[in-house]
Amino acid sequence: MIVGIDLGTTNSLVAVWRDDAPQLVPNALGSVITPSVVGLDDQGLILVGQAARERLQTHPQLTTALFKRHMGSGHETTLGQRRFRPEELSALLLRSLKEDVERAYGEPVEEAVISVPAYFSDAQRKATRIAGELAGLKVEKLVNEPTAAALAYGLHHKDRETSFLVFDLGGGTFDVSILELFEGVMEVRASAGDNFLGGEDFDTALLQHFVASQREDAQFPDINGSGILHRLRCEAERVRQALGQQASETFVFSHGGRRWELEVTQDDLQKVSAALLERLRGPIERALRDARIRVADLDEVLLVGGTTRMPLVRKLAAGLFGRFPALHINPDEAVALGAAVQAALKSRAAALEEVVLTDVCPYTLGIETTMQFGRQYESGHYLPIIERNSVVPVSRVKTVQTLQDGQARVLLQIFQGESRLVKDNIPLGELDIPVPPRKAGEVKLDVRFTYDNNGILEAEVTLPDSGERHSLVIEKNPGVLSPEEVRQRLAELASLKVHPRNQQVNTLLLARLERLYQESLGEARSQLAQLAGAFQQVLAEQDPARIEAMREAVQVRLDEIEQSVWQ
CATH class of the missing domain: 3.90.640.10 (ATPase, substrate binding domain, subdomain 4)
Incomplete structure (x- = not known):
């Protein structure tokens, strides 16, 4: 038996496909909603759900919540005498949901489709898979939460073409996805989000x-x-x-x-x-821009996640989209129902034979590279290979070359993220490649990234002259920055000594460059990287006249780029 699970930050639900429709499964307390809380009772036994939630106030040292926010990191939680990783806490919750289904239907549950935020990183997705395995489940697929909600919604409209935006604000994460439905095909056009907003x-x-x-x-x-x-x-x-x-x-x-x-x-x-409300705008604008669709072209806006019940959130959504969002689907239940639809698709349910789903890679994947500014070289730059919101499965290749005379090895470092500099992105792995020692630029390497439907990335490097190949499959959990580490880095930045680049007008321009770089794709992104690098070099020279001249020139170019993005 295969089930669909909404593994939420605040609450979790499980659903099955029965009688040609998705159905929610109640827990032992008769509720279809299980709080995502785990704890120990006074005898040291595991408590999951509402019982554990009741002890959050009275026994905080024995109870924990919000552990989904730490998925993919090395964070540990102490309960009594035991320390738990986020995957273990999630596994206890998943096991409880699994037992609810087995109790309701009298069948063993062995497989599951589990929902994840669309903007979950590679590490967070793999941690979710591990949690499923620890719970005794074979995780058939991870489905993005907005995509799952759209599946639940789309079943009622599969006979007509439509485009819609899913606004998913849950207990701990915010996602937005833009989808099109036509002739039984549900195509995800773009996804964006914020993993720490809910x-x-x-x-x-x-x-x-x-x-x-x-x-x-x-x-x-x-x-x-x-x-x-x-x-x-x-x-x-x-x-x-x-x-x-x-x-x-x-x-x-x-x-x-x-x-x-x-x-x-x-x-x-x-x-x-x-x-917080202002932070909701950025992902929405990015998704619209990446999908190359205007608000007026959307047929509907769907609100998903319990936090969208807040009047001020609904008011914001109505103002952003110039219409009242669709409210006919239960925002708490849509993701779980959609996960059950995806489970039925995996098991080839007869009623869903004509439904096809395509999804996208939510993050840009690339490598570290060195860029030339005049006669100077600067390492630590990001070279995107698979850009965000590419339809998966996808394979892309770019060619790089050696930098120094007599260079005998190339260290290919692989990253995930949207920032211009690799230090601000997430490292995924590396390949150390021997190359023939020749003059700089004579040895070329074709770097190919292949990203499949299960979120597994394969990096392959080919030396065209010899045909020699090296490959690395990114399967292991590399971990990500924890919230504590993020705060620590912010504190470190705040303590830096004052430099001309910290002058307000220059800081504003650098921030705008970074924003546009993250919002842009393709050639525009390459131009912005060059502009940012050149401007930073002028700042380092500390010549006020040159800085002012360069700043004015860059601002003119940014106005042109930003205007072209919306045309």
Whole structure:
């Protein structure tokens, strides 16, 4: 038996294909929604779901949530005397969902299609596969969450052509995908997202707002005290959900015999969430740009994920797209139902014979290269080979050459990401290739990347002169930066000594160059890399006149590039 699973940051669901339709499976408590929380009881036994969630406040040292956000990293969580990796915690949750289905249908569950955020990295996807394996499941396929939601929606419209955007804001992640449906083919045109933006972040904003309001009260407890932060977070979640139904709600916190209250209105929530709402715009604009589609050409906008129930999110979506989003699908259930549809496609269900799904590679994949600016060479630059939102399976090749006379080896370092410099992207692996020692530029290497439907990347390097080949299959989990490491790097940047490039006008231009580089593809991206490198070299010379002249020239060129992107 094969099932579809929505492995969510806050809640998880499981569904099966029965009677030519996807059906959600209730857990032992009769609910189709299982909180993504794992813990230990007082005897050291594992608790999963609602029972564990109830102990988040009372037994924070024995309970954990939000572990999906650490998937693909080396982060560990201590529960009692035991340390757990995110894959292990996810496996305990998956095993519970698997047992729910086996209890409901009396059949063993051996295979699963599991949903992941569209913007999940290579490492995070592989960690999800490992979690499935630890739970005793053969993971047939990982399906992107917006794609799964579109599958659930698309079944009702498969007889007509349509294009739609899926706006998926869950508990911990935000994804946006643009899809077209025609003649039984559902084609993903583009995906984008933010892996650290979801309902939990709105809860944090509310929590911080409440704590700030009590700043003058010397008796207000340290929020890092035992269980206090969890209690505040749970109250923030309650208030946020209440504000989805009413104009105001009272934030209440009791401790040590005292009680603190703060009335929170819709306007208050709007203000404290302003930065989060602004972050929703970037992925939407990127997906529209990559898909080469305008808002007016979309037939519908689908809201998926529990956080889209917030009125301010729906208001933002309506304003961005100039229409009211479609609300006829349950935002909490759509992903799980779509995962069951994908499971049925894998098992070749008769009712779905005519449905074909194509997807895209959500990230750019490339190698480190050295670029020439005048007479100077600068290493650490990113050479994209497979650009984001390429339809998979895909194979692309680019040719590089040796840099030095007598060079005997080439170290090919493979990265994933959208930044211009490899230090800001995710390393995936490397190939150390022996080459004949000749004059610089005489030895050429054809670098081919092949990315398949299962998210596995193969890098192959061929020396055209000899026909010699070297290959590397990127299958192992390389890990990614944890949230702690990200904060540490930001702190390191903030402590750097002042340099002319930190002058506001120059910093603004560098930020714009980086944004446009990440938003662009192909030749435009190459031009932007050259412009950025040249401008940084002028900054390093610290000649104000040259910097001003170069800055004006670059700004003119950026205006031209940015204008052409939307034409």
